[in-house]
Amino acid sequence: xxxxxxxxxxxxxxxxxxxxxxxxxxxxxxxxxxxxxxxxxxxxxxxxxxxxxxxxxxxxxxxxxxxxxxxxxxxxxxxxxxxxxxxxxxxxxxxxxxxxxxxxxxxxxxxxxxxxxxxxxxxxxxxxxxxxxxxxxxxxxxxxxxxxxxxxxxxxxxxxxxxxxxxxxxxxxxxxxxxxxxxxxxxxxxxxxxxxxxxxxxxxxxxxxxxxxxxxxxxxxxxxxxxxxxxxxxxxxxxxxxxxxxxxxxxxxxxxxxxxxxxxxxxxxxxxxxxxxxxxxxxxxxxxxxxxxxxxxxxxxxxxxxxxxxxxxxxxxxxxxxxxxxxxxxxxxxxxxxxxxxxxxxxxxxxxxxxxxxx
Amino acid sequence: xxxxxxxxxxxxxxxxxxxxxxxxxxxxxxxxxxxxxxxxxxxxxxxxxxxxxxxxxxxxxxxxxxxxxxxxxxxxxxxxxxxxxxxxxxxxxxxxxxxxxxxxxxxxxxxxxxxxxxxxxxxxxxxxxxxxxxxxxxxxxxxxxxxxxxxxxxxxxxxxxxxxxxxxxxxxxxxxxxxxxxxxxxxxxxxxxxxxxxxxxxxxxxxxxxxxxxxxxxxxxxxxxxxxxxxxxxxxxxxxxxxxxxxxxxxxxxxxxxxxxxxxxxxxxxxxxxxxxxxxxxxxxxxxxxxxxxxxxxxxxxxxxxxxxxxxxxxxxxxxxxxxxxxxxxxxxxxxxxxxxxxxxxxxxxxxxxxxxxxxx
Numbered sequence: 001x002x003x004x005x006x007x008x009x010x011x012x013x014x015x016x017x018x019x020x021x022x023x024x025x026x027x028x029x030x031x032x033x034x035x036x037x038x039x040x041x042x043x044x045x046x047x048x049x050x051x052x053x054x055x056x057x058x059x060x061x062x063x064x065x066x067x068x069x070x071x072x073x074x075x076x077x078x079x080x081x082x083x084x085x086x087x088x089x090x091x092x093x094x095x096x097x098x099x100x101x102x103x104x105x106x107x108x109x110x111x112x113x114x115x116x117x118x119x120x121x122x123x124x125x126x127x128x129x130x131x132x133x134x135x136x137x138x139x140x141x142x143x144x145x146x147x148x149x150x151x152x153x154x155x156x157x158x159x160x161x162x163x164x165x166x167x168x169x170x171x172x173x174x175x176x177x178x179x180x181x182x183x184x185x186x187x188x189x190x191x192x193x194x195x196x197x198x199x200x201x202x203x204x205x206x207x208x209x210x211x212x213x214x215x216x217x218x219x220x221x222x223x224x225x226x227x228x229x230x231x232x233x234x235x236x237x238x239x240x241x242x243x244x245x246x247x248x249x250x251x252x253x254x255x256x257x258x259x260x261x262x263x264x265x266x267x268x269x270x271x272x273x274x275x276x277x278x279x280x281x282x283x284x285x286x287x288x289x290x291x292x293x294x295x296x297x298x299x300x301x302x303x304x305x306x307x308x309x310x311x312x313x314x315x316x317x318x319x320x321x322x323x324x325x326x327x328x329x330x331x332x333x334x335x336x337x338x339x340x341x342x343x344x345x346x347x348x349x350x351x352x353x354x355x356x357x358x359x
Numbered sequence: 360x361x362x363x364x365x366x367x368x369x370x371x372x373x374x375x376x377x378x379x380x381x382x383x384x385x386x387x388x389x390x391x392x393x394x395x396x397x398x399x400x401x402x403x404x405x406x407x408x409x410x411x412x413x414x415x416x417x418x419x420x421x422x423x424x425x426x427x428x429x430x431x432x433x434x435x436x437x438x439x440x441x442x443x444x445x446x447x448x449x450x451x452x453x454x455x456x457x458x459x460x461x462x463x464x465x466x467x468x469x470x471x472x473x474x475x476x477x478x479x480x481x482x483x484x485x486x487x488x489x490x491x492x493x494x495x496x497x498x499x500x501x502x503x504x505x506x507x508x509x510x511x512x513x514x515x516x517x518x519x520x521x522x523x524x525x526x527x528x529x530x531x532x533x534x535x536x537x538x539x540x541x542x543x544x545x546x547x548x549x550x551x552x553x554x555x556x557x558x559x560x561x562x563x564x565x566x567x568x569x570x571x572x573x574x575x576x577x578x579x580x581x582x583x584x585x586x587x588x589x590x591x592x593x594x595x596x597x598x599x600x601x602x603x604x605x606x607x608x609x610x611x612x613x614x615x616x617x618x619x620x621x622x623x624x625x626x627x628x629x630x631x632x633x634x635x636x637x638x639x640x641x642x643x644x645x646x647x648x649x650x651x652x653x654x655x656x657x658x659x660x661x662x663x664x665x666x667x668x669x670x671x672x673x674x675x676x677x678x679x680x681x682x683x684x685x686x687x688x689x690x691x692x693x694x695x696x697x698x699x700x701x702x703x704x705x706x707x708x709x710x711x712x713x714x715x716x717x718x719x720x
Contacts, residue, residue, distance in 0.1 A: 036531045036532075036533065037501075037531050134403065134404065135403060164402045164403050164558045165558050165559045165560055166402060166558075166598075166599055166604070167402070169602060169603070169604075173666070173675075191531055191532055192532055193532070193669070194668065194669075197666075197667060197668055197669050198666060198668065200667075218667055221669055235532045235533070235536075236536055237533050237536060277669075277670070279669075279670040298540065298544065299540040299543045299544050299547075301539065301540065301543060301564075301565030301566075302564065302565065302584050302585065303560075303561060303564040303565060303584055303588070304564055304583075304584035304585050304586075304587055304588025304589065304600065304601075305588050305601065305644075305646060308565065310540050319536065321670075325585050330544065330547060
């Protein structure tokens, strides 16, 4: 089965919250909706679920137009950021509830609840009520209920956002395995690039109600069509600088001439925007072929294994992530280096012109 | 600004007579220096919020004392303790301007007008709020409101301490970077004692000079981010700090050798006096184990999955019953699922009943 949005626009109070979005979601695949708050992730889910109707465009299931259909006729399960369970029911009954509504036989309910509980490591807690569980266990209960329903489409709206960091890490590594085992269409909304990378599958980058780019997650990460996609898919934020290429030389914004090496070599003369992630900057310790920038340290954050160095170069704020502990003081000037073969080059309109590796 | 001493401090919500093992906070004694930046880090239920509430005076401890600059404040109200607090959700007055919001804690304490103006200007400048001082606070975005909350928490220079309770939880990732670095800069500029509660290791490690890791009502380690990363004092710290956490594997340790499933790994320190009968494990962070083609002399492992985190790849491998994470070197391609593991001997630690054992060089 497949679910598709075909040129869908949604209006709220005369404002387009979703603009001309076309997406196709196939069975057995996980699709991540990645974007900041208010970029349209939840709106897309509500349209897919049939909770909202588009102002324009169609919602298709297996190619059939279901745009006007009642949500109850669609096979959909949803998990929200704020986990929702029935507080008076046991974990077992919480998971079983959609099956009871469907009027399934006792033996089938038993099997399916046990299977889901096993998958989500909830077996020891089946007799407890949700309030006797940790947040992570409560959310796993909500996910188990969504799975057991056997819905064709499972929508997860930032399901891990309210959980502890370590629990998030564990569930993130478990979820792809669970998705694979169930065979439904999964849609997972998140604001965090690292979560999209860990989940894998396909990623749709959302920005201000538009689906900017969709594709296999590592490919969207390594080959963003536009600077906006690279920005949505970078944490720490993408570093950006303007360049002007003339012949064999490039001139970086606010002065700094360098050889037009690396990806710059093949560019036609003209103005471009260069974007690079925090780990693409390094300290200028005499590396050959790098472009070196003096920059002023504003703050250094040390995690123990890495240092996030916030720097100011001309008027721009950059972040460099360096391996190990580097204690730079605010106001100190350091030299950072960039490999001109390892950057994204965009035209002045923000379209990708060159990226490392093959397309 | 104050030095804070916790003396045999403990708390049970069930009263002083409750079973000591059930205490939400088991007895701790610590000193936090004036002007320091501290983070209380741990999973939900570890006791960090209880500890914060004891310091702020919202909760009165079952046992022990709290001293601010040597003065016993255990029986003092929150107001009398003279602390300021920033919460998870913004606390601001919608009807006031941004400037009035920032000035409010000072006005409340009867600070003179010119002094208020100077301090509000200073804080607004540090938080990039100067252009918004005359704007009503009502129509601002959630993160702008949280910035004002931070400003209100930091505006008084006479407070004993500023307490932050998960202040960045509701903020989008990109703005978290900005607010975190602002907070760090503010700490440097203002010389205030700051205590920051979070379950997010990145926030704790990047904000604090000293991170206090809590687990099951106890402080399991208090140290710099570097110490917590390099030398976890407890396997819980190894697991909780770092992403993925430390690999912890049962082993037989003798002298300068650890034996895992019949395979010998060299250690850079000697362990001759391990406690008898203790459960012995070795701990090594995924950053210091890498996968290589299988070879004699390497611990054989089965690769189950590769996590591509963008700038680094980790292999999830299985060695017997144990699961480990190991770094995949750049450009390394995996022919099939069998691999060998290369350990950085100096980074392998030994634990007895979950506690770090100091080896002899």
